[in-house]
Amino acid sequence: MKDITRICFVGWGVVGQGLAEILLEQEKELKEKYGFEYKVVAIADKLKGSVYDEKGLDLTKLLKLVKETGKIDTYPGGIKGWDSIQTITESNANLIVEASWTDINTGEPAISHVKSAIGCHKHVVMTNKGPIALAVKELLKMAKKNGVQLRFEGTVLSGTPAINLALKNLAGSKITKFAGIVNGTTNYILTEMEKGLKYQDALKQAQELGYAEADPTADVEGYDALGKVIILANVVLGANLTKNQVLCQGITKITSKDIEDAKQEGKRWKLIAGAELKEDGSIVASVKPLKIPLTHPLASVGGPINALTFTTKYLGDVTIIGPGAGREATGYALLTDILDIHRNLTK
Amino acid sequence: MKDITRICFVGWGVVGQGLAEILLEQEKELKEKYGFEYKVVAIADKLKGSVYDEKGLDLTKLLKLVKETGKIDTYPGGIKGWDSIQTITESNANLIVEASWTDINTGEPAISHVKSAIGCHKHVVMTNKGPIALAVKELLKMAKKNGVQLRFEGTVLSGTPAINLALKNLAGSKITKFAGIVNGTTNYILTEMEKGLKYQDALKQAQELGYAEADPTADVEGYDALGKVIILANVVLGANLTKNQVLCQGITKITSKDIEDAKQEGKRWKLIAGAELKEDGSIVASVKPLKIPLTHPLASVGGPINALTFTTKYLGDVTIIGPGAGREATGYALLTDILDIHRNLTK
Numbered sequence: 001m002k003d004i005t006r007i008c009f010v011g012w013g014v015v016g017q018g019l020a021e022i023l024l025e026q027e028k029e030l031k032e033k034y035g036f037e038y039k040v041v042a043i044a045d046k047l048k049g050s051v052y053d054e055k056g057l058d059l060t061k062l063l064k065l066v067k068e069t070g071k072i073d074t075y076p077g078g079i080k081g082w083d084s085i086q087t088i089t090e091s092n093a094n095l096i097v098e099a100s101w102t103d104i105n106t107g108e109p110a111i112s113h114v115k116s117a118i119g120c121h122k123h124v125v126m127t128n129k130g131p132i133a134l135a136v137k138e139l140l141k142m143a144k145k146n147g148v149q150l151r152f153e154g155t156v157l158s159g160t161p162a163i164n165l166a167l168k169n170l171a172g173s174k175i176t177k178f179a180g181i182v183n184g185t186t187n188y189i190l191t192e193m194e195k196g197l198k199y200q201d202a203l204k205q206a207q208e209l210g211y212a213e214a215d216p217t218a219d220v221e222g223y224d225a226l227g228k229v230i231i232l233a234n235v236v237l238g239a240n241l242t243k244n245q246v247l248c249q250g251i252t253k254i255t256s257k258d259i260e261d262a263k264q265e266g267k268r269w270k271l272i273a274g275a276e277l278k279e280d281g282s283i284v285a286s287v288k289p290l291k292i293p294l295t296h297p298l299a300s301v302g303g304p305i306n307a308l309t310f311t312t313k314y315l316g317d318v319t320i321i322g323p324g325a326g327r328e329a330t331g332y333a334l335l336t337d338i339l340d341i342h343r344n345l346t347k
Numbered sequence: 348m349k350d351i352t353r354i355c356f357v358g359w360g361v362v363g364q365g366l367a368e369i370l371l372e373q374e375k376e377l378k379e380k381y382g383f384e385y386k387v388v389a390i391a392d393k394l395k396g397s398v399y400d401e402k403g404l405d406l407t408k409l410l411k412l413v414k415e416t417g418k419i420d421t422y423p424g425g426i427k428g429w430d431s432i433q434t435i436t437e438s439n440a441n442l443i444v445e446a447s448w449t450d451i452n453t454g455e456p457a458i459s460h461v462k463s464a465i466g467c468h469k470h471v472v473m474t475n476k477g478p479i480a481l482a483v484k485e486l487l488k489m490a491k492k493n494g495v496q497l498r499f500e501g502t503v504l505s506g507t508p509a510i511n512l513a514l515k516n517l518a519g520s521k522i523t524k525f526a527g528i529v530n531g532t533t534n535y536i537l538t539e540m541e542k543g544l545k546y547q548d549a550l551k552q553a554q555e556l557g558y559a560e561a562d563p564t565a566d567v568e569g570y571d572a573l574g575k576v577i578i579l580a581n582v583v584l585g586a587n588l589t590k591n592q593v594l595c596q597g598i599t600k601i602t603s604k605d606i607e608d609a610k611q612e613g614k615r616w617k618l619i620a621g622a623e624l625k626e627d628g629s630i631v632a633s634v635k636p637l638k639i640p641l642t643h644p645l646a647s648v649g650g651p652i653n654a655l656t657f658t659t660k661y662l663g664d665v666t667i668i669g670p671g672a673g674r675e676a677t678g679y680a681l682l683t684d685i686l687d688i689h690r691n692l693t694k
Contacts, residue, residue: 022519022661026519026521029519029521030519033518033519034518034519159520159661159662160662160665161512161516161517161665164515164516165508165512165516168511168515168516168687168690169508169511169512169515169516169683170508170683171380171381171683171686171687171690172369172373172376172377172380172381172679172682172683172686173506173679173683174373174376294647295647295649296647297644297647297648297668299647300641300642300643300644300646300647301644302642313675314369314506314675314676314678314679314682315506315507315669315670315675315676315679316669316670316676317668317669318507318508318667318668318669319666319667319668319669320665320666320667320668321644321664321665321666321667321668322662322663322664322665322666323662323663328660328661328662329661329662329663331661332519332520332661332662335519335661336516336517336518336519336520339518339519340515340518343515343518344691
């Protein structure tokens with residue numbers, strides 16, 4: 001990494017392509033400002049095919065190809081047909097961008113990808129919540145043992161600083177608690193309900209805008225936020241929580257009357273994900289709708305925007321507000337981790 | 348720094364003592380969590396005296412002494428009577444905490460302290476706006492040449508992440524603009540005026556609470572914010588601004604009627620410090636009161652709290668909100684820089 005970072009993408013969907021576009025666009029600036037030079041040597045995607053060239057692939061050509069054909073294995077040159085594990089272990093990449101699909105129940109195939117990469121001493125960056133929510137401590141331990149870095153800033157607020165903010169910028173501030181809005185879909189629905197829409201209509205609108213999926217369960221029942229609260233509690237507060245230990249309520253029971261009542265009280269409903277380190281050392285986490293006073297910084301966070309407030313001993317409350325999803329924002333999350341790994345290795 | 352960081356305080360007022368208290372309180376945790384070990388080997392303060400012991404001073408004893416007598420040169424043992432430059436250059440410290448007084452016009456004596464420290468290859472952390480607003484590029488260049496780090500997170504929002512956030516967490520995000528509330532005193536006054544107080548009464552209240560000084564000029568005329576906007580523009584956007592190039596308007600002309608009118612428009616007055624990188628490459632900065640829509644994250648930032656919004660290409664707006672002053676918050680700002688230097692050197 002002191003010279004040229006050799007990148008391998010495992011999974012090349014929206015997020016991976018988002019990063020690829022940023023890398024291309026910023027190539028010159030990253031070198032000039034941060035001394036960061038890269039080449040992409042491999043891409044392996046279950047549906048789109050795989051291609052490897054130890055000397056580096058033409059990313060512009062690949063982005064055009066995938067846009068036009070949905071495939072990458074018609075790329076001229078390079079080795080074709082390797083599966084993801086072979087690409088991770090046998091390519092000359094020294095950094096793996098794990099961007100395959102998310103399975104929040106098993107964490108697979110991402111957990112296997114991460115283990116393979118770490119096992120052969122390659123750094124890993126990812127935005128996939130599954131492996132991190134399920135196995136972060138085991139994976140971090142393995143990475144430490146193998147002398148590589150595993151980074152996952154994008155698992156909580158996409159590219160908006162959250163994990164790195166807590167672990168680095170707020171190191172030594174004694175974080176005792178965090179609470180925030182970590183799901184943009186539900187925040188958008190609540191914001192629209194406040195404007196007068198009924199739940200079903202607000203949900204429909206969110207689906208039309210691409211904020212909510214056809215099956216919105218993971219968002220509206222709070223499961224997406226649950227994964228994020230577990231990651232933050234375990235990584236930032238040092239908890240060992242699994243999903244059954246965290247109270248999880250979504251927003252499906254909030255009525256237009258509830259919204260109106262809150263307004264009368266000078267408050268606003270938000271789906272709040274949070275955890276607190278209690279005085280006895282225990283950590284209690286939850287995802288639930290709460291009425292927030294309009295004067296609180298989290299109350300003004302509307303639409304698909306996310307926010308997190310860390311409560312610390314020396315600074316009191318520190319709040320960060322920014323996007324929590326999107327092709328560019330999540331692609332950027334991977335870049336911030338890559339640059340931090342580069343910075344750590346070249347200092 | 349790979350082993351034990353040897354700290355020297357130059358200036359030991361509120362901020363320096365604030366850091367000393369945090370260091371003592373967190374000693375065990377800093378070692379366990381971050382592998383950070385320190386001893387304080389020297390303190391030199393123009394009024395309180397100076398003391399040096401290459402084996403380390405008893406910080407608890409010194410804090411007690413300064414609280415009881417206002418002096419430190421009755422400390423039992425150690426070398427007494429060294430001035431600040433001698434302490435910087437001749438002590439065995441490898442990290443200087445520059446915490447002398449601020450002179451926003453000359454930057455002295457802090458600039459001389461920083462140059463002496465860098466000149467003999469010692470890292471420097473500081474929260475003093477003067478030297479950074481006046482000479483940041485020269486000092487950073489000198490530090491780079493001498494292989495040491497100069498860090499100054501606390502010059503903008505005290506311990507709330509601002510400079511490190513922009514330079515590290517948001518590296519590669521293409522920041523084109525920032526705008527924020529970087530002066531707690533004026534924000535407190537504006538918040539109280541909105542509650543019905545007249546300017547003079549709100550100012551008096553701010554003075555009684557210790558937010559405003561007896562001579563409030565630096566705050567209410569915007570000069571404090573001006574120093575901060577110059578630091579951020581020069582360090583984050585790469586500008587070369589001096590104070591004469593930045594429009595600076597304070598809040599003294601805002602009347603209760605202005606406040607009321609803004610309310611009618613669904614807006615709120617804030618003293619906004621900001622800078623923008625224009626398409627032609629020029630950078631325009633200003634400090635001036637602006638009416639902010641209540642829906643904007645900065646509008647909900649009331650009282651002495653500070654906030655900054657960075658506008659980026661890949662993330663859109665990212666806003667950080669937290670304290671902008673205070674003994675603990677500013678003491679902590681020095682700790683965050685010290686830990687980051689330690690992290691950089693031990694990775």
